Amino acid sequence: MAQYYKQPSITESRVNVFLGWEAFNPKGNVAPGRMDQNLCGRLWRQHDRSAVNISVASTTRPVTRPDRATLKSHKYRPAGVGETFGPTFSTHLFRVEIKVPESMDGLPVHLLWDSNSEAMVISEDGLPLQGLVGGDSWCRRADFPLFPDRHNSVAKRGDVVRLYIEIACNGLFGEGRGGQIEPPDLNKYYKLEECCIAVFDPVAWGLIHDVTLLAGLAKHLPEGPRRANALNVANQVVNAVDVGDRETYDAGRKIAAQFLSKKNGEAQSTVYSMLHSHIDLAWLWPMAATPSKGARTFSTHLRLMELYPDCIFVQSQAQLYEWVKDQYPLLWDQICKRVKEGRFVPVGGTWVEMDCNIPSGESLVRQFLLGQNFFKKNFGSICKEFWLPDTFGYAAQLPQIMQGCGIDYFMTQKLSWNLFNKFPHSSFVWEGLDGTRVLAHMPPSDTYNAQAFPEEVMRSTNKNKDSGVISDAIMLVGHGDGGGGASPAMVESMRRMRDVDGVPRVKFSTPFEYFKNLEAKQEDLPRWVGELYFELHRGTYTTQAKTKLENRQSEILLQDAEMLSSLALLTASSAGEDFDYPISKLTQCWKLVLKNCFHDTLPGSCIAEVYRETAEDYAKVRYQCMEAFRIALQYIKANCDAIYKFTRGAKRLKTEVTNGHNGNGSDICDLHGLMICRGNMNNLQSDLRVIETCVAMKLATTSLVWQECVVGEQKSLLQKESNSGTRRVLLATHDTPGGFGAILEPRFLTKSSSEAIRTVQVSAKAKADGRMVYILENGVVTAEICETGVMDNLRLLGQDKPTREALTQKNGGNRLVVYDDVSQFWCGWDTEVYSFEKQQPIGSAVSCKIVETGPLRVALHVKYPPTKAGSTIEQCITLRAGSSRIDFRTEVDWKESRKILRVLFDTQVRSDYASYESQFGYVKRPTTFNHSWEIAKFEVVGHRFCDISEPGFGVALLNDCKYGYSVRDSTMRLSLLRASKSPDDTADIGKHFMTYAILPHWQSFPCHEVVNEATDLNCPPEFYECPSVGQIPSSMALTFEMQTDSSLEATLDTAVISAVKKSERDSNALVVRMYESMGARGRAVLRCPADYIIQRAQVCNMLDETVPSSDSRLEEVQNGEFVKSVLLEFQPFEIRSVALFFGELRN
Template identity: 30%
Template sequence: MTIGTIPSGAQMHDDRALVEARLARALRERIRPAVYARSVPLTVAAWHAPGEPVPFAEAAGQEYAPTAAGEPWGPPWGTTWFRLTGTVPAEWAGETVEAVVDLGFDADRPGFQCEGLAYTPDGAPVKGLNPRNAWLPVAARPGEPYEVLVEAAANPLIDYRGYVTPLGDPRTAGTAPMYRLARADLAVFEREVWELARDVEVLDHLMRRLGTHEPRRFEILRALERALDALDLQDVPGTAARARERLAGVLASPAHASAHRISAVGHAHIDSAWLWPMRETVRKVARTAANVTALMEDHPGFRFAMSQAQQLAWIKEHHPGVYERVKKHVAAGRFVPAGGMWVESDTNMPGGEAMARQFVHGKRFFIEEFGVEPAEVWLPDSFGYSAALPQIVTLAGSRWFLTQKISWNQVNRFPHHTFLWEGIDGTRVFTHFPPVDTYNSDLSGTELAHASDNFAEKGRATRSLVPFGYGDGGGGPTREMLARAARTADLEGSPRVELHTPEEFFRAAEADYPDPPVWSGELYLELHRGTYTSQARTKQGNRRSEHLLREAELWCATAAAHGLAGYPYDRLDRLWKRVLLHQFHDVLPGSSIAWVHREAERAYAEIAAELEEIIDGALRALAGEGGGTVTFNAAPHPRDGVPALGAALTGEAPPSPPAAEHDGTYVLDNGLLRVTVDRRGLVVSLLDLVAGREVLPPGAAGNLLQIHPDLPNHWDAWDIDPFYRNTVTDLVDAEEVAPAGPGAIRVVRAFGSSSVRQTLRLRPGARRLDIETQVDWHETEKILKAAFPLDVQADRSSSEIQYGHVHRPAHTNTSWDAARFEICAHRWIHVGEPGYGVAVVNDSTYGHDVTRQPRTGGGTATTVRLSLLRAPRFPDPETDQGLHRFGYALVPGAAIGDAVREGYHANLPPRAVPGGRAVPPLVAVDDPAVVVEAVKLADDRSGDIVVRLYESLGGRAAARLTCHLPVSGVQECDLLERPLPAGRTPDPGEITLALRPFEIVTLRLTPA
């Protein structure tokens, strides 16, 4: 090419490529390494902690052995303490000195590997050490000694792409060291070189995102070329300022007036457990909080939002030095408690009260500890969002909602980024879904451009939120991210970036977009559908704990109100928090390593034992002395002569009729239902004798267990992909079908490496067939379903969620309908046609599917299946192996109200205790559509009785609430038991309520 001529288009393309390649190499090999061009090694000694982590005071007093860079350390899940000592060279006077400590990081996997927390010799936390954040400040002056202790965690790098690994369980992880100490130096921090690297990175990212024919792209290209020409690669520190001068002009060019506005909110999405146990999360949150509070000292405008009250409670308990720094910056408005929940929980499977208590305990912690009450809900990574949430959020005193996970949808692109989300009761919440499509942004030009390009509300709204900071395993924002934010605050070709708190963003977004569109119903995630089923023991523990807590509060409140026993405030508070912790969105969904779920199973056993003790003490106090038997019913509907939420003196229940054998089949008949079970152990007829109709379609069989192969394309424990249905094995061979006592039939099967034992039971006076299923499960990459074909022509199913239910299409008319091929339900799912319906209730199952099939003789039948067990191999290779017990039941002729009633009864069996006193219900409601969900004493220990109830059928209801004790005052409250400004204040003598569909009402009753 001749100088002075205009190059051709092809030559310009080649020129761009040459400059870009030149830039990449210079940045990688010259500029970044020159940030710490001058260094001296530190002296390193190490102490390897035996077993679990120890506190600083214990570690500091140990004998440390000499070691050095290059030496191995850290068996999986082990902890090594390094003592680093040295002297700042005298010739570094006037320089900024930092310690550079590389524990053996893989720079591409921040948050998923080894990490460290540095301490001064007297035990004060300094900051965390993470990949891409491996420096420590040095206060020592030239000639002065420097010493720091580093608690290094050898967390194994568990590949989350689905490879089977033994590393998730310390029993199988091995003991060989996993890491080598790569570097431990004192170094001069070349500020001008570091700034040059940031200038180049921002401009390079921006340039690559601009169109190939935009003048701005070439302005940046030529400026970068001039900067490289000005940089002496043999003396980068000495020429960095000269190179930066060549970039000053393009960096000073302001953004367009119409540029998208981004609120950058610093945060670290830290999973309370996932590919690490909870004990490691305790350390992760301390390292992250130490990082961000240290960053705030150098960057006063930086704000950081931290959700999950549990994580702050961990810092308070285990790292008080870090917590004092947190409190200082909270008071200054820089460290922002966010979200208002105890943990970032799953929202599909927690029950109504548990979902409410996530906000009660989370907000109360923030209020009591910091005097702060978050107004937003911060749930970027949960696996779909229940349609009950808008009302729960509002009743908790919040007004905004943030999520991001819906960007992971497999099939349908969600149409909005800012919208009003309407729940099942009609409550609407202003909601934002960040178009950056990540909750771990590093504020790169690529991500900022994607946020702007992707924003669905362009032309109607102008701003979105970007959560930035290394997360999942923690670390948080870095000074490099803040440098990018500063450079993109007003930069031509880039969105305008401002550092904001969540509240600042939401207030600005509401003003910017006063009339957003409305999305009604659940935010269903078209992914991770296997989380409704994986790790059955964890899910059973959760369900059982929720109902035991209901009973404990009800019976303890009743006993306390009658002066028969004290109320165990502290024990219930502690137990609730433990249950809420295990509802975190990688624990309850079953997507954590084996260690996490083994600990969860142990925790649930301990929770159950303590709650059973509390319940037993309260019931014995209520039943008093006597030679009879008192039966207590904690369900919200009467059962077998026992009032709802009350007790009755009872005798022996009448026996069930025995199973009758006819031609190799067995028949159960209680005068309401007649069930025929064939020699395969399948239900081949279920006659509803009251309605006079057969429940099963012609030629179909119920209680059919089915096995499918289950190897999703990605995310083993998380996903079920639709092609699993292409192959199915019906389990129709029975080893035994025989009577099992009055009104019961036993069925025993063997299949693969597993076996199943079932008892089908028809009780006197019951309009439901109970099935108790015990599975000894030893399959791999398979899913077990229980199928019930039903002779109803249903175009939708109804599934219980928190405080109500949702309707979902049973057909696949649209891609949105087809994507819901696996759905979540709580205690029941219902299908029906006008005049007749059938419910399937369960005591511990969440995953279901509903399909429609042609019916022999014409019409369409509907099949409901429960997903009982899976066997994914990642992240826990032994997921669900072993013995399991499930209870479920078929309820013919059921309306929605029957499904509600039977669902509660399946999960709250009556309790019989010796005694002679049947205390009447503490509270009662006269409308069966209105369900009492909780009865407890007020958390402020005033002695007030708190009653939470809701309309359960989806219609209007008028109900009268009666209290067995005299009441002097009634006040409607929010979930935190604070009076609502416009709340109802019924007459204590006549507590009547009018409820809209699915409305939740919390009443506070003051005893007279």
């Protein structure tokens, strides 16, 4: 035997040349002219192009629901190798006819196809058979076995095979112009590089995987004899094999087997391996391209299951399954069969793998509700593990939502990307905002796209941060993001590592099996409490502002449509009538909203084409919600007299300032209608609420206190713009109850009772330095706005306490600043900590004038000079009667590049922490930069408000469509707009409308005023004029309301209603979802609309399934034989759902 020269690097290189591939790609590292030197060049022989006849039909979009008829119906023309097809994101359907020549009789024959793009093989019957990926991509898969159902896949001479191949003119990761995440080249054409049949060599295939594993072990085993021996054995195989002589291959395999057959000891850890493909529903390609990505990926794994009976594939996202079910019915049938076998495993439980920063709490619940409904209906069971490998942060309430939807386990990966601090755990117990705990695992292989390389398997043990408790781990194998999934090479690699000395045992498994094993160790696992903050991609709180605005508005629209439809349904049921609750239409709307909550879409990290799709979706949601709202509103209006009669006038409101008359019969007016409420209107500084609305009545002779609107119309989600004959005005309600629902004949303030408020005033005066200052005041607060647009002073006036200054005199508030926003890596994703170092304040206002002077609101219009890039900003700064909230209605025409616009308020509040609204509650984060964990949170996500408080006083910064906050020391910043250039180089360019507000308050946070004012800013009460309602003699509330009641020992006043909707489980029940918003504990009363026929109440989970009464912590408060109210116990930040079963009107 020849002497072995101990030069490891040279030997490694020799072995790699012998193999001829990189990352399982035969085109990976060898020039075509040298393929005869290596094993990869011997995988295929007898290439025959003449045996394949192809023709092509160009299509505008992927073929859906393919069958024989539709596939044949296209007009085909002859095509051949060398032709190009395009442009980008177009599809082309090829008809392929293959006749096996005599020379290939009895041999395994494959079709080789390389269109330098994604492609899918489809049978004559329309069944997707396998996905293909061409070009030089590391995800390349360019062969298809023609006879997989035969033993050894052998062909017979004269066999004729007819197939269709659909190519998608894009790569697996889109087609970035000059870089993967750059905007796409929309005019690229793709060359058909290869189309032939060839004989596959299974012996060469086996040998190449043996040697590949040896080479990997020689590089990644720990230093020692076993590692050295692996390289020596690989070298021996090279010496024993003549690449040009197949007769020598078996000898090489026997040498390799002597090494690979040595087994592990009992103490070796286990890697629970599963095939997987993380599929982005939209990213560097439009969402319309994703259903076919799903079909390609799913069909590929179904073929792998035929080749390898032991492999298991896991896949999340109900939306993806639904697309495949609707568009590829034959493929769907095969998926269902494999699911029953337990080899195709649905995971996740959600509609999509969603963003967890931006969506509301109710939106997160609906992700699980619709997802679990789909999995239960189609596969017979719900998912037990939440599957979210790739998203940009994890909300603190997720553990409670997960458990409320039947999920106990959580798998993620993205935290391994943290830029500042390494996340300290691999397996841990995650405790949410309310104390709910779930088991969590983050695969230590540090990827959800593993390729089954030895180094990934070794890393699963060596990088396991909790190996002292449990050294086993999950490994997810398969190409992801753009789909594709696992390849035969990956499966071959995993099978060889099932039990090899020195390597963790690789076991094909399911997530559930792993988590049951982990569950036995949970008492010893570390615990992480609160949100899982992701130390990267903070720009996604702000990028694509219009999409974030549309998402928030859609969430409110759906909430309103469900609420009013529920009231109409309850009205009809109580009156013994029918109302067609639009559950199907509203569910479809939720699906559109949830689909666009995908973790690249809503965060803003997709190409421009995606946002054209989302705009169409949101328009559909708006239309359907407004239709549902209109129909329900008409029903309630038409039946208001009947409502009054069958409720026997219950819940009458006091009439001293009521609409229509006062206590002595004077001040008669003709304004009648219905007001929609979305939350508490109590617990505020004032009982007065100013409402902006459109009315048709003649205001000149009315007795109401009113004011013509001059400033731009406030966002009104449901009410149409004023028509001819109507006027947009401000009205005021007084002592109107809070709640979630509708109030018939609300009480508006009349002139005879106007002493109930102090009117708001505005004035202008010159300061000593010659500058003009504008003073807005209403008896609650006084604000001074300098002619530059900066708020110099903001004073909260105390009746029994000293006036408190909210802002510093040095910097004040409403300072608009443009910062440089150049990211290190991911332009659309990231804003960096150093962005604060380079800034340019917006110049002093060029005009400032008073446009409204009361009595209900004052307004100041401010216009700023253009920036260097030509961006313009205008504002209306408004103050209403009775409120300490000052609104900044802002219009921006944005023309920047790689900049970020923020507004600053420098407060006179000292606190080490600020509070940010999150889903179903709030989280506290440091305002200090003491160490890297705090510095990493230089930009954080918040929903409708951020608050900084000290004992007895606080300042809140509110918004109606923004999410990126930064609070350092006492300075509050809100990010308004970014101007990223990839993957969408037009992101956020154009006009934007937004409102932010500053709210000083006496109570330190947590306090009702901040929550309620944030609700009022985002979804204020809306009034709908309706003369027919005037037959009701006094106001009547058709609302669900959270109340206190000392007689019932119900003193908790921090519970909030999140949704009122029809139950998914019982057609005769409504579900009311509530949550405790401020971290308090106690009992609260859910008051139902008075005297509606509620037969019983029962606690349900977030899937609308009722739970045993012994676990309910619920008491019914009866009104005769029917339920009047429900008494509920709440733990801090607890989310509770109650099913209300309704019936017909009593005799």
